[in-house]
Amino acid sequence: xxxxxxxxxxxxxxxxxxxxxxxxxxxxxxxxxxxxxxxxxxxxxxxxxxxxxxxxxxxxxxxxxxxxxxxxxxxxxxxxxxxxxxxxxxxxxxxxxxxxxxxxxxxxxxxxxxxxxxxxxxxxxxxxxxxxxxxxxxxxxxxxxxxxxxxxxxxxxxxxxxxxxxxxxxxxxxxxxxxxxxxxxxxxxxxxxxxxxxxxxxxxxxxxxxxxxxxxxxxxxxxxxxxxxxxxxxxxxxxxxxxxxxxxxxxxxxxxxxxxxxxxxxxxxxxxxxxxxxxxxxxxxxxxxxxxxxxxxxxxxxxxxxxxxxxxxxxxxxxxxxxxxxxxxxxxxxxxxxxxxxxxxxxxxxxxxxxxxxxxxxxxxxxxxxxxxxxxxxxxxxxxxxxxxxxxxxxxxxxxxxxxxxxxxxxxxxxxxxxxxxxxxxxxxxxxxxxxxxxxxxxxxxxxxxxxxxxxxxxxxxxxxxxxxxxxxxxxxxxxxxxxx
Numbered sequence: 001x002x003x004x005x006x007x008x009x010x011x012x013x014x015x016x017x018x019x020x021x022x023x024x025x026x027x028x029x030x031x032x033x034x035x036x037x038x039x040x041x042x043x044x045x046x047x048x049x050x051x052x053x054x055x056x057x058x059x060x061x062x063x064x065x066x067x068x069x070x071x072x073x074x075x076x077x078x079x080x081x082x083x084x085x086x087x088x089x090x091x092x093x094x095x096x097x098x099x100x101x102x103x104x105x106x107x108x109x110x111x112x113x114x115x116x117x118x119x120x121x122x123x124x125x126x127x128x129x130x131x132x133x134x135x136x137x138x139x140x141x142x143x144x145x146x147x148x149x150x151x152x153x154x155x156x157x158x159x160x161x162x163x164x165x166x167x168x169x170x171x172x173x174x175x176x177x178x179x180x181x182x183x184x185x186x187x188x189x190x191x192x193x194x195x196x197x198x199x200x201x202x203x204x205x206x207x208x209x210x211x212x213x214x215x216x217x218x219x220x221x222x223x224x225x226x227x228x229x230x231x232x233x234x235x236x237x238x239x240x241x242x243x244x245x246x247x248x249x250x251x252x253x254x255x256x257x258x259x260x261x262x263x264x265x266x267x268x269x270x271x272x273x274x275x276x277x278x279x280x281x282x283x284x285x286x287x288x289x290x291x292x293x294x295x296x297x298x299x300x301x302x303x304x305x306x307x308x309x310x311x312x313x314x315x316x317x318x319x320x321x322x323x324x325x326x327x328x329x330x331x332x333x334x335x336x337x338x339x340x341x342x343x344x345x346x347x348x349x350x351x352x353x354x355x356x357x358x359x360x361x362x363x364x365x366x367x368x369x370x371x372x373x374x375x376x377x378x379x380x381x382x383x384x385x386x387x388x389x390x391x392x393x394x395x396x397x398x399x400x401x402x403x404x405x406x407x408x409x410x411x412x413x414x415x416x417x418x419x420x421x422x423x424x425x426x427x428x429x430x431x432x433x434x435x436x437x438x439x440x441x442x443x444x445x446x447x448x449x450x451x452x453x454x455x456x457x458x459x460x461x462x463x464x465x466x467x468x469x470x471x472x473x474x475x476x477x478x479x480x481x482x483x484x485x
Contacts, residue, residue, distance in 0.1 A: 029448070030455035037445050044441025051434035058427035062420045069416035070234055074226050076409060077237040081223045085216060092212045095205065114195075241413035248407035255400040259295055262344070262393045265386065267291045269350040294340065295397075301337040302398025305330060312405045341394040348390030349383060 029036070225233040271287035278286040307318040308330035321329070449456060 026452050026455055029452045030459075033448070033452065036448055040441050040444045040448070044438045044444075048434035048437035048441075051430045051437065055427040055431035055434065058423045058430065062423035062427065065416055065420045065423065069413060069420065070229070072416070073234060073237045073241065073413050074229060076413075077233070077240075078223065078226045081219055081226065085219050085223065088212055088216045088219065092209065092216070095209055095212065238413060238417065241410040242417075244406050245410035245414045248403040248410065251403035252400070252407060255397060255403070258393060258397060259299075262295055262390075262397070263288075263291055265351060265390050265393075266294060266344055266347040269347040270294075272350070294344070298337060298340045298344075298394040299397055299400065301333045301340065302394070303401045303404075305333040305337060305398060306401040308333060312401045314401070314405055314408070337394060337398065341391045344394060345387045345391040348386040351386065 222233065222236075226237075267288055270291045271285065273287070273290075280286055280289060303312070303314070304318070306312045307315050308326050310319065310326075313319055318326070318329070
């Protein structure tokens with residue numbers, strides 16, 4: 001018997017067997033219609049419900065992360081603005097103490113000088129009054145008649161000559177006096193220029209003070225927005241944090257490149273000092289670990305140096321030290337950094353010597369001209385360059401502490417924003433998946449009814465027939481008129 005035909009009721013009539021099986025399946029499916037509908041809906045709710053709950057939880061978590069990020073961002077922004085405002089007030093105080101401290105004395109001096117100049121100018125314009133005796137003499141001479149004789153004429157001529165002589169003398173004295181006064185005014189020209197220069201400097205200082213005051217006003221306006229927790233302030237702080245994160249990340253990548261070059265400078269000579277055949281693991285040499293430790297120690301000393309100089313504030317313990325302890329720690333870190341830089345310069349020189357020895361072994365038959373070229377000052381340029389590079393790189397890596405601090409502070413905001421975006425994205429995906437599963441359960445319910453469409457059609461016809469017969473069997477309303485009494 002063929003195994004593939006065991007399900008046939010009548011092996012000779014596959015179509016009839018298939019039709020009978022379909023009818024039996026429809027009957028069974030029709031009988032199990034309500035339980036199957038409930039099972040499909042329950043399965044849809046069982047799978048889609050947790051997804052929707054997880055979506056709501058992720059949305060609530062994203063909202064909480066957003067609130068925390070906002071609180072941290074506002075706190076950090078207010079702290080940075082407080083420091084900036086403090087620095088601006090220090091600049092204003094320095095400007096006032098340095099440039100405007102003697103302004104009242106200067107103002108009094110300028111007022112005295114201006115008063116003196118005005119008085120001298122008024123004196124230069126004054127005309128002295130005529131002598132009072134001349135008035136009486138002129139009146140007496142005026143009473144003499146012109147025809148009084150030769151004696152009167154000679155007296156008048158003598159008086160005229162005396163008056164002209166006295167007039168010329170007085171005019172010369174007045175001119176001399178005016179020249180003296182103008183000379184005095186001319187001597188005031190340097191004083192006027194000095195006054196003008198001083199007033200220009202005072203005006204410049206006042207403008208600088210006004211600019212600083214305007215900057216303080218802008219910072220205080222930003223601080224008020226941060227305290228008010230406005231969306232504009234949060235957006236500005238977020239953009240600033242993302243910008244700082246990008247810049248700090250680029251600088252850190254450059255620093256990593258410098259660290260790699262520094263590692264290559266001292267890895268080879270460290271292999272001669274520690275041992276080239278000594279391995280910590282199968283692929284990790286002890287010399288490489290030692291070179292990396294030296295670089296990390298240099299970076300740590302540079303970080304401590306920046307902390308003691310209060311340029312960075314990654315370690316509050318160092319910032320809370322007394323000034324004396326902090327200065328001692330600064331000198332210790334600087335001494336260790338200089339020592340390690342000198343050791344690295346010596347290792348760079350040793351590296352060049354090792355390379356030259358290896359080249360000498362490989363090229364033992366080199367020409368005399370090549371040997372002379374190696375011994376000349378041109379051949380020593382790479383050696384000097386490596387030594388300088390080995391000495392300067394540790395100090396250059398010291399400044400990595402500044403972008404590192406900025407990267408750490410801004411990474412909190414950027415990471416929180418990314419985490420919030422991921423949480424909302426996963427919440428959206430889970431919500432879509434839950435709705436899709438619920439809709440799929442509804443589609444399966446309708447597909448189930450499509451499979452058993454014949455029994456449902458028969459049921460619908462039977463229900464329609466019963467309702468029609470029930471309407472026909474209903475008693476009609478009597479419309480006969482009442483009998484009149």
